[in-house]
Amino acid sequence: MIILIGNGLIILVTKVSGVLHTPMYFFLGNFSFLEICYTSVTVPNMLTNLWTHERSISFLVCAIQLSFLLILEGAECLLLAVMAYDHYVAICKPLYYPLIMNRQVCLLLVVDSWTTRIPVMIGQTYQIFSLPFCNSNKLNHVFYDIAPLLKLTSSDTSLIEFSVYVVAALFVMIPFIMIIRSYIKIITTILKLPSNMENYKAFSTCSSHLIVVILFFGSATITYSRPKSNNSGETDKALSLFYTVVTLVFNPIIYSLRNKDVIDALK
Template sequence: MIKGNFTAFSGFTLLGYSELLNLQGLLFALFFFIYAGIILGNGLIIYVTGTDPALDNPMYFFLKSLSFLEICYTSVTIPKILVNLVVEDQTISFIGCAVQIYFMLLLGGTECLLLAAMAYDRYVAICHPLHYKIIMKKPLCVGLITGSLTVNIPMYAGHIYMVFSLPFCASHEINNFFCDVPPLLDLACADTYKSKVFVFVDGILFLIIPFFLILMSYVKIISTILKMPSVDGRKKVFSTCSSHLTVVSLFYGSASIVYLSPRSKETMEINKLFSLFYIIVVPMFNPIIYSLRNKEVKVSLGKLFSRKVVL
């Protein structure tokens, strides 16, 4: 069936905001500078957490991994968006669309689990500080990340096969900036019930369950913080935790709206806008949130730039 679909038509058309012809140049400049900011900001986080011995602990190992994941995640979609805006050709091949969705889901699902792992790290550090170094050893940290990626690889391969086995005999215009499962299912002219159930189950496994695990972790964390006698200590811990909660709220909130809310013609434009949040906005704000609200990262960045000035 996939072969039949491939031979039946050459690909899809990504509509984006193609109706705004006079704003294509502005949109290109906006996406270009956002993408450059994502690469630069997350690249700086990776560099300072990887080179500064003061940041050699599990929390910054996870932060470095998150920044690397954000760069890969945005690189799956934004370069294609930029090319489409420059050449004014919104088409994407059948295989290109499948590959884009697969890696977007793979990296997005991994990020969901990574954010949950980061919450667990903060829970152990704050609620069980005496056992932190014993529990959060490097093999466990590496295992949490590799395990998150490994779980997603076969699951989303089956998901992609199920979606692209459907016949797309209606319009091939995807009402989005990039290929994604919900708007793609809108184009299928066969029963999509199984695929929609799979999307819903996927949302439960990688959005709802990790989100509730994070909430449970932070309920215990906040309870422990409120018992701290030192006001300065409470402020420092709240600052670190609030950074993570901000990223979690933006990512899980926007992704849940797109993947779990009922779709209709009235909600298509809203979903298209919210899809930009978890693809662009969260990766853009990730380094800003963590650098501005984290004293250790700010100190490390200050040392880095001061060395550059001296040189």
């Protein structure tokens, strides 16, 4: 409920308040909508399973949900990189900001963030679900992710695991490197500003985004870079819940409490 209400309010105020009709809040509104979609892929089914104890799912529905999960994860990585680039242009090239971040460019960046990964993720999902699942039909996880699904197959998964790492490098590591590069330039520019007040004002505009980046990429990195063992199932489930649910609860709180314009618009 916090995720739905918090992100819904952010979408509402960015649409209604004229003060927030800027590229930064246009990206924030899209990010909030993405958070709602991302949550809707995993949480409703998870809550249904906990409430009814009916934990079965059809093969096709499982494939569709995994495909949407992967697409939205990639979109979140790309959209976070786009938001970092927006902050970089606003702070490092303020005079050129209206020219660089015009409406057409903003729309193109958002559309690319949402759609770029779709063909790749559909292909990867098809590749995974083309494997023979003979070992078991019981998934030891709280939602449908690649690693627990591959444990159920009886065939060699080394090629698919390699393709997963390649896709992760393209759609996770490259956006993360772009975010780091943007913030290095932002910090370098802020340190050159004459007064401490200007330093604080400049950095406060991107501090919320930086916290969200650390929470999302940090928790996902810990989850997928841990050494795998036979006894890591419960820990993996807890970590997966953290980056798919807990961080999404924090995000609207962070953006609302640390942003004066959003607070004023909400009032």
